[in-house]
Amino acid sequence: MSGMWRDGNHLRLLINGEGYYPRVFECIRAARVEVLLETFIIREDKVGLELQEVLIEAARRGVRVVIAVDGYGTADLQNEYVAAMTREGVKIHVFDPAPRRFGMRTNLFRRLHRKIVVIDGERAFVGGINYSADHLGDYGEMAKQDYAVEVTGPIVADLHTCTLRLLRPALAGPSPVQANTQETGDARIMLLERDNERHTTDIEDEHLRVFELARKRIVIANAYFFPGYRVLRALRNAARRGVQVTLILQGQPDMRWVQAFSRLLYNYLLRDGVVIYEYCQRPLHGKVALVDDVWSTVGSSNLDPLSLALNLEANLVIQDRPFNQYLHDHLLELSAAHCKRIELERVIRGYWWRAPLVFLCFHFLRRFPAISGWLPAHRKTLKPLEPVDKASGYEEEKTG
Structure with missing residues (x-):
């Protein structure tokens, strides 16, 4: 749901990867029922590998883990990285996959650019931080300065709903959790989305x-x-x-x-x-x-x-x-x-x-x-990302 004020929330600002990754990974490790994650970029560096590890651990505990990544931003995951998660039950979906032309990514417009994590319908993270080592200070002079927030309270139900709405075409059955609407603080928060349907501006x-x-x-x-x-x-x-x-x-x-x-x-x-x-x-x-x-x-x-x-x-x-x-x-x-x-x-x-x-x-x-309005338009297309036998299978499966 977009555009409704919710009272009674608690939030915390998380600055850069040093503030964000330890906290979000800690909460995924504590997940009991469900982890929903949307992101623009996942890279196979030390951050992407730790993300893979905590998601696999959660899936092994019986937690439903569902990921949506963007077909442009996350275009280069290797087959082995994907297979390690999917064989443990992690569900990975690609938003708007498209074939390369002359080695170039062609799906330039209308990307899945939002970054959301919802855990057990009780806690969520929203911001601009992707899952890549260039959000950490030790990356060097090109390390990014960025922000996210951790929230609890009634606003989490809206985040849970909007994430499920994106993932629903790819899900088998309803969510196993009922989002918690109990008040946890004093902040008034509203979720705003931008999509290519009802919430364009x-x-x-x-x-x-x-x-x-x-x-x-x-x-x-x-x-x-x-x-x-x-x-x-x-x-x-x-x-x-x-x-x-x-x-x-x-x-x-x-x-x-x-x-x-x-x-x-x-x-x-x-x-x-x-x-x-x-x-x-x-x-x-x-x-x-x-x-x-x-x-x-x-x-x-x-x-x-x-x-x-x-x-x-x-x-x-x-x-x-x-x-x-x-x-x-x-x-x-x-x-x-x-x-x-x-x-x-x-x-x-x-x-x-x-x-x-x-x-x-x-x-x-x-x-x-x-x-x-002249630029390419499309519906919210999600395609399951499954490992294949070839080493280059991610790209072949994603675009086939």
Whole structure:
């Protein structure tokens, strides 16, 4: 279910793989009945291998374990990795599998980009962290900065329902658990999905709503910042009426072309008082924001055309003053210690040669909602991932 406020929840912010993986793996090890997991990426590195281990242990205890991975993001799992799980009863499904053409992945659009884990219908995790070692600090200078939340309380029932709705075509029988709706804390939380059916603009609309109502501060830390024109205008208008609007964006990008697009927007925002920092310690992969003293969001949705108009995404919107303050303090420390502030004088230097690109960029953003309708559309296609005899069987089975 998307868009219903639930009272009485408890939540905890988990920062980077160091905060996320130990906690989610601990909870999977304690699972009694069911583990549902959706993710964009699983890699066969030390994180992917530990995930495999805890899921196999759970399946051996009789826990129903069901996974959905994206056919583009998780395109290279080897047969042995898959076989080790499926022979123990772990069910793995691929979202929108498609054949390679000339060695290239072709399923570029409308990806399963959300990251959700629901355990026993009692506890859930939502955020932007995939299962790969590049979310750990020891990965090196390209280790990602990212966020997730652990939640208990009535909101877990909504997460359980939305995950089952994606997996239902691939499931044999109903879920063995009834989601727990008992109150566990004081946080008010709403699950927002973006899909290609009924909830096409829910996440963007909620951002717009709170940006237009903001009176004190807006802080956004987002990996791939290239939002629609309505969002840009709402941020500029907020700054004009005296709201402190702060953006924390990539300064050490994992994809330089994405950073280049974001920088085309800087002049438009800076000249009306928006403060922009670029985070330079490591690639920023987070998708978090806060408005005033109560509202926050954590999830998988970037503020870019793919997330806002094409991908399957999931964000939690949170009304909780202590969580908002904790997230604000963290982002303030991040900006002070590891960011460089972008000044308008630097941006307008050489502006003459960028002006045509900026003009085209804004016309693209104005028209992207219509353009997105031209891109390949499809239903939520899940295909079971089963091991085959050949070493390259994952790819052959996935695309056959």
